[in-house]
Amino acid sequence: MRKVFQAELQQVGDDLVEIANLVQVALRRAASSLLEADVQEAEEVISNDARIDMLQNHLDERSIDLLALQGPVASDLRMIVGALRMSASLERMGDLARHVAQVTRLRFPEPAVPSDLEGTLREMIELDETIIAAVINLLETRELHYADAVYTAKARINELHQSVFSKVTTAEWSSEAQTTIDVTLLSRYLERFGDHGVSVARKVTYLVTGEWDGSPTTTPPA
Amino acid sequence: MRKVFQAELQQVGDDLVEIANLVQVALRRAASSLLEADVQEAEEVISNDARIDMLQNHLDERSIDLLALQGPVASDLRMIVGALRMSASLERMGDLARHVAQVTRLRFPEPAVPSDLEGTLREMIELDETIIAAVINLLETRELHYADAVYTAKARINELHQSVFSKVTTAEWSSEAQTTIDVTLLSRYLERFGDHGVSVARKVTYLVTGEWDGSPTTTPPA
Numbered sequence: 001m002r003k004v005f006q007a008e009l010q011q012v013g014d015d016l017v018e019i020a021n022l023v024q025v026a027l028r029r030a031a032s033s034l035l036e037a038d039v040q041e042a043e044e045v046i047s048n049d050a051r052i053d054m055l056q057n058h059l060d061e062r063s064i065d066l067l068a069l070q071g072p073v074a075s076d077l078r079m080i081v082g083a084l085r086m087s088a089s090l091e092r093m094g095d096l097a098r099h100v101a102q103v104t105r106l107r108f109p110e111p112a113v114p115s116d117l118e119g120t121l122r123e124m125i126e127l128d129e130t131i132i133a134a135v136i137n138l139l140e141t142r143e144l145h146y147a148d149a150v151y152t153a154k155a156r157i158n159e160l161h162q163s164v165f166s167k168v169t170t171a172e173w174s175s176e177a178q179t180t181i182d183v184t185l186l187s188r189y190l191e192r193f194g195d196h197g198v199s200v201a202r203k204v205t206y207l208v209t210g211e212w213d214g215s216p217t218t219t220p221p222a
Numbered sequence: 223m224r225k226v227f228q229a230e231l232q233q234v235g236d237d238l239v240e241i242a243n244l245v246q247v248a249l250r251r252a253a254s255s256l257l258e259a260d261v262q263e264a265e266e267v268i269s270n271d272a273r274i275d276m277l278q279n280h281l282d283e284r285s286i287d288l289l290a291l292q293g294p295v296a297s298d299l300r301m302i303v304g305a306l307r308m309s310a311s312l313e314r315m316g317d318l319a320r321h322v323a324q325v326t327r328l329r330f331p332e333p334a335v336p337s338d339l340e341g342t343l344r345e346m347i348e349l350d351e352t353i354i355a356a357v358i359n360l361l362e363t364r365e366l367h368y369a370d371a372v373y374t375a376k377a378r379i380n381e382l383h384q385s386v387f388s389k390v391t392t393a394e395w396s397s398e399a400q401t402t403i404d405v406t407l408l409s410r411y412l413e414r415f416g417d418h419g420v421s422v423a424r425k426v427t428y429l430v431t432g433e434w435d436g437s438p439t440t441t442p443p444a
Contacts, residue, residue, distance in 0.1 A: 064303055071293030081286055081306065088310070169400045178391045180402040188407065 005070050008062070012083045015059040017139050019090045022052050024132045026097035027193065031125040033101050034186070035118070039108040045101035052094035056087045063087075075207070082203050086139075089196040089203075093132070096193045103182055103189075112182045114175050117167060121183070124160050124190040127153040131197035138204050147201040154194045161191040227292050230284070234305045237281040239361050241312045244274050246354045248319035249415065253347040255323050256408070257340070261330040267323035274316035278309045285309075297429075304425050308361075311418040311425075315354070318415045325404055334404045336397050339389060343405070346382050346412040349375040353419035360426050369423040376416045383413040 026045050033041035063080050066072065072080060103112045113121050130153045138146035164187040167173065168180055248267050255263035285302050288294065294302060325334045335343055352375045360368035386409040389395065390402055 064299065067289060067303070068295045068299050073290045077286065077290050081289070084303065084306065085310070088307070165403055168403060169398070173399055176391070177395055177399075177402050180399050181387055181390060181406045184403045184406045185410065188410065 005066070005072070005076075008066055008070075009072075009076060009079065012059060012063055012066070012080065013139070015055065015062065016083055016086055016090070017136060019052060019055050019059065019087060019094075020132065020136045020139060022048070022055070023090055023093045023097065024129075024136060026052070026094050027100075027125070027128055027132055030097040030100040030104070031129075033104045034112060035122065035125075037104065037108060037111040039105055042101040042104040042108070046098055046105070049094050049098040052091055056091040059087045060084060079207055082207050086200045086203050089199045093193050093196045096189045096196075099189050100186060103186055107182065112179075112186065114179050114183070117164060117183050120160055120164055120167070121186060121190070124157055124187065127157045127160075128190055128193045128197070131194050135197050135200050138201060142204060142208050144205055144208060147205050150197050150201040154198050157191055157194045161187050227288070227294070227298075230288055230292075231294075231298060231301065234281060234285055234288070234302065235361070237277065237284065238305055238308055238312070239358060241274060241277050241281065241309060241316075242354065242358045242361060244270070244277070245312055245315045245319065246351075246358065248274070248316050249322075249347070249350055249354055252319040252322040252326070253351075255326045256334060257344065257347075259326065259330060259333040261327055264323040264326040264330070268320050268327070271316050271320040274313055278313040281309045282306060301429055304429050308422050308425050311421045315415050315418045318411045318418075321411050322408060325408055329404065334401075334408065336401050336405070339386060339405050342382055342386055342389070343408060343412070346379055346409065349379045349382075350412055350415045350419070353416050357419050357422050360423060364426060364430050366427055366430060369427050372419050372423040376420050379413055379416045383409050 026048060029041050030045045032038060033045060063084050066080055067077075070076075106112070131150050134146040134149040134153070137143070138150070164183055168175075168183060173180075248270060251263050252267045254260060255267060285306050288302055289299075292298075328334070353372050356368045356371040356375070359365070360372070386405055390397075390405060395402075
């Protein structure tokens with residue numbers, strides 16, 4: 001019985017990694033669709049998001065069955081409750097990648113990103129890619145230096161998120177309102193993606209150490 | 223033992239209602255701070271948010287203790303897992319009210335809302351107030367017509383959210399970029415607030431009926 005339980009618990013961990021891998025692919029493809037104004041790539045990100053949602057539901061059902069049938073305690077219990085929480089964060093990261101793809105689709109055939117903000121948004125995307133890669137490594141190895149990589153990347157994203165608003169409100173900014181809306185939302189989606197990565201990193205850290213660390217919390221809005 | 227368990231389970235339900243009541247107050251005060259450009263009210267919403275976060279942590283600890291000590295099964299188990307999920311949604315609604323207050327504070331002494339969008343944002347706020355009131359009634363009574371009230375209000379919010387972007391992108395829109403950013407984010411916060419209300423309503427419905435209903439899902443971004 002104990003052996004079956006450990007195998008089931010391992011499966012919950014594997015499911016989390018699988019979802020995180022799909023989120024990584026979704027982000028990469030959403031970014032590519034955005035920067036290349038590639039509507040077909042955007043469509044695929046949008047339709048593939050259903051698979052992330054389905055996997056999250058499976059993981060949740062598995063977790064609830066484990067709680068019901070095994071009555072786990074102590075660290076096993078916290079791991080299962082933590083998995084329920086982390087799956088929700090990862091699912092939301094998938095949604096945010098989908099939202100980026102939806103902006104691409106709405107503006108097609110025009111690019112959604114104006115050339116003077118392309119560098120900033122590209123750097124935010126790269127930092128989100130660093131974050132999801134570190135989250136996957138953290139889930140697989142539980143080595144906490146990967147959590148530090150997440151927090152460092154998020155701190156830089158926060159700076160860039162603020163810089164987008166600074167740029168848009170300078171006298172030189174002459175793009176139309178639609179572009180202002182698009183970059184405001186894109187910057188927010190990319191900031192939120194990173195923030196959910198921080199949530200997952202904090203949860204794994206808590207599971208490993210039993211203590212909440214002093215990692216950065218949610219950014220205030222611009 | 224069973225009696226203690228039922229009392230604890232009742233307490234989890236009461237805690238959810240208490241958090242929802244604080245969210246209701248936060249929304250009302252954030253809305254007032256926004257529409258009156260009242261920075262003192264905004265400050266209080268921002269500092270009171272810590273209390274919502276603390277109550278959520280208490281509820282989560284209580285739920286995890288119940289899982290560990292009582293090994294609940296079937297509907298009790300689903301209720302506790304559901305409470306963990308709902309507390310996360312309610313906490314997030316509190317964050318969104320705080321974000322609205324933060325926009326007020328950033329623009330003070332100027333109002334953050336331009337006069338030509340005040341009516342639309344005011345209606346969105348009223349719908350969010352309808353939603354949190356219905357969520358409280360739903361948590362207290364489990365009568366599912368309150369869930370329908372949530373879905374109806376959210377459908378209207380989605381229309382208004384789109385209309386904000388339509389308005390901002392007309393040729394007549396002449397406000398500066400900062401205002402465009404502010405209304406884009408405010409509209410998004412109010413839409414998200416309603417969306418988390420829908421999540422809670424769906425969860426309660428699931429707990430009552432055992433089935434997911436066909437309520438509206440997340441809106442695509444503009």
